[in-house]
Amino acid sequence: MRKVGIVMGSDSDLPVIEKAVKILRELDVPFEAHVYSAHRTPEEARSFALNARENGFGVILAAAGMAAHLAGAIAANTTLPVIGIPCRGPALDGMDALLSTVQMPSGIPVATVGVGSGANAALLAAEILAVEDETLAARLADKRRADTRAVLEKDAGIARRL
């Protein structure tokens, strides 16, 4: 199976990435994580993206906050699918990163999830890899069923409590 590449702009984005890693581990999806910044280490970010396909990656998650150019900068240098995760910063509650990540010019797409949505980013990455992987598709279906059961248990719990 191809790997999920995870790039974060700073180690301060780690709490968001940990949500993604938890899901990838649950689904047994291989991944590799790096701290590369579009602004502070532009050469490393570029080189990672340029070599990602030949290095065995199938999809890339890019998490960044503030003027979040990381996902776009990665997408500019690969035709692998890139999923942007806007992270909350000290001002504007993540709206700055959300708009910076989602508003890509035509020709260079970034599939953007919600602010801080590491879990959905990982699920989307797994769904992309599962297009050609029946075993992973079955694991995703099992997870959906387990998540559904968990909500129905909460429903029953609420009925008992009220």
Ligand code: RP5
């Ligand atoms: C962005 O700036 C990073 O992705 C992070 O969300 C934000 C703040 O970075 P630090 O100052 O915490 O390193 O590039």
